[in-house]
Amino acid sequence: MTEEGQHPQALQQPAAAGVNEFPLPSWVPEWALHAPSMKVIPPGPKSRDVVKLDKEYVSHAYDRVFTFTIDRAAGATVADVDGNQYIDWTAGIAVMNAGWGHPAVVDAIRLQSEKLVHSFANDTYFDKEAELARLLSEISFSGRLKGTFFGNSGAEAVGAAAKLSTYYTRKYEFLSFYGAYHGRVGPALNFTSKLKYRFGFGPMNNTLFAPYAYCYRCPFKMEYPSCDLYCMHFMEEQVMNLGGSTGSLAAVIVEPVQGEGGYIVPPDRFMPFLRKFCDRNNALLIADEVQAGLGRTGRIWSSEWTDTVPDILVTGKAVGGGIPLGAMISKPEIMKRWRPGAHSSTFGGNAIQMAAGLAHINAIVGERLPERAASLGTYVMRRLREIQERHEIMGDVRGLGLMIGVEFVRDRKSREPLDITQLQVKCYRKGLLTLTAGTYGNVMRISPPLVISSEFMDRGLEIFEEAVRDFERDLTQAQAAAGPAAPPSAH
Numbered sequence: 369m370t371e372e373g374q375h376p377q378a379l380q381q382p383a384a385a386g387v388n389e390f391p392l393p394s395w396v397p398e399w400a401l402h403a404p405s406m407k408v409i410p411p412g413p414k415s416r417d418v419v420k421l422d423k424e425y426v427s428h429a430y431d432r433v434f435t436f437t438i439d440r441a442a443g444a445t446v447a448d449v450d451g452n453q454y455i456d457w458t459a460g461i462a463v464m465n466a467g468w469g470h471p472a473v474v475d476a477i478r479l480q481s482e483k484l485v486h487s488f489a490n491d492t493y494f495d496k497e498a499e500l501a502r503l504l505s506e507i508s509f510s511g512r513l514k515g516t517f518f519g520n521s522g523a524e525a526v527g528a529a530a531k532l533s534t535y536y537t538r539k540y541e542f543l544s545f546y547g548a549y550h551g552r553v554g555p556a557l558n559f560t561s562k563l564k565y566r567f568g569f570g571p572m573n574n575t576l577f578a579p580y581a582y583c584y585r586c587p588f589k590m591e592y593p594s595c596d597l598y599c600m601h602f603m604e605e606q607v608m609n610l611g612g613s614t615g616s617l618a619a620v621i622v623e624p625v626q627g628e629g630g631y632i633v634p635p636d637r638f639m640p641f642l643r644k645f646c647d648r649n650n651a652l653l654i655a656d657e658v659q660a661g662l663g664r665t666g667r668i669w670s671s672e673w674t675d676t677v678p679d680i681l682v683t684g685k686a687v688g689g690g691i692p693l694g695a696m697i698s699k700p701e702i703m704k705r706w707r708p709g710a711h712s713s714t715f716g717g718n719a720i721q722m723a724a725g726l727a728h729i730n731a732i733v734g735e736r737l738p739e740r741a742a743s744l745g746t747y748v749m750r751r752l753r754e755i756q757e758r759h760e761i762m763g764d765v766r767g768l769g770l771m772i773g774v775e776f777v778r779d780r781k782s783r784e785p786l787d788i789t790q791l792q793v794k795c796y797r798k799g800l801l802t803l804t805a806g807t808y809g810n811v812m813r814i815s816p817p818l819v820i821s822s823e824f825m826d827r828g829l830e831i832f833e834e835a836v837r838d839f840e841r842d843l844t845q846a847q848a849a850a851g852p853a854a855p856p857s858a859h
């Protein structure tokens with residue numbers, strides 16, 4: 369990483385965009401051109417009615433962030449049932465990369481649904497399934513990955529990757545990373561590190577965890593590059609030897625840019641190191657591109673930034689353009705080893721999924737959205753760093769393309785994490801939707817639809833800074849109300 373914590377290759381991104389350099393696409397309807405537009409402080413009365421019904425009947429497991437009820441969305445604007453319109457910096461958790469309501473995706477879904485909804489693709493062949501698998505191969509390291517299994521979510525794709533890895537290698541152990549998020553069902557939960565998501569669901573004992581290259585919070589208190597990537601040596605020498613391995617490592621599963629863990633961009637040597645580590649251990653490398661993939665970081669796959677070709681790649685979220693879809697793509701020699709019937713899903717290759725996926729990926733590639741993300745992302749990072757100079761609590765600004773994280777701390781010296789739930793609330797009450805991430809809930813993630821305009825980004829940045837200022841003021845007032853800090857303990 370560079371001094372500023374930026375991925376070195378990000379420096380080769382195109383020059384920063386200026387205001388209005390990127391307008392919203394011409395298909396965005398008139399109503400969605402003007403955001404934010406706040407009619408009531410959310411949640412408005414109509415939202416509250418739905419929240420009441422929901423609380424009575426829907427599982428509490430869904431831990432809702434926003435208290436409003438979503439109504440419609442277009443481009444990079446989300447509207448609630450009370451008429452509020454928000455600038456969207458979430459893309460619905462990195463799903464709507466080509467923009468909400470992209471006409472090609474909407475038409476594809478409509479036309480396909482009139483013809484065939486359920487393709488019964490376990491037992492019949494379906495043209496769009498083959499076409500989407502071909503398209504995914506074409507955009508995956510010039511066809512070096514070829515052979516796709518379709519499921520319905522990111523976690524399912526991770527589960528399929530785990531099964532394929534054990535089948536292919538005849539081994540059963542996995543290595544994942546601190547802060548990793550790979551989903552919450554089946555094998556995906558084994559690979560997810562956070563206690564909050566694992567608590568009460570043991571035993572899950574075929575996964576070893578190693579430190580991710582999270583340089584801002586290096587567990588070894590070292591600095592890159594002088595550390596010589598010590599975390600990776602620790603993984604190889606300590607975790608593999610003393611961390612409970614049975615010597616049966618099937619695969620390493622990794623997010624090339626960590627998402628839920630805090631939008632962490634590792635140094636450029638991290639992925640190539642893992643590639644070599646897997647080769648040395650006859651293990652497979654699984655790149656989880658569910659959140660970082662499909663243009664978000666400025667490349668189709670974030671692994672491309674370091675020219676690391678994984679053995680298996682998993683994708684989800686954006687791959688279905690808003691329709692639930694997950695896919696696992698592998699090197700052909702690995703996929704070919706699976707016997708027919710080795711894995712299956714009733715809805716795998718579903719007609720609507722395939723039609724929507726084809727339209728969405730064609731839009732991302734055809735409209736050169738990765739390039740747009742790279743250019744706009746460089747501009748946004750520069751603006752955020754200017755804002756950071758004025759606010760001590762903005763500890764780190766990092767990212768690739770339009771996958772940007774801002775890590776909040778009590779002060780830059782101690783780096784004590786600062787929970788930013790209230791900052792997020794302030795943002796959305798002012799009309800800006802953001803999500804948080806990170807082990808301590810102290811990272812704001814900026815992951816808008818890639819078609820967002822420079823104008824919406826600029827307006828969003830103004831709201832963001834206003835909210836940061838209000839948040840700082842609240843912190844100061846809370847501190848004053850609490851009185852002077854207690855003297856240090858004698859112990």
Ligand SMILES: Cc1ncc(COP(=O)(O)O)c(C=O)c1O
Binds near residue numbers: 521522523550658
């Ligand atoms: C990197 C990563 N992998 C896997 C998943 C799981 O995807 P899903 O929620 O579709 O099961 C997620 C979801 O956030 C993710 O970010």
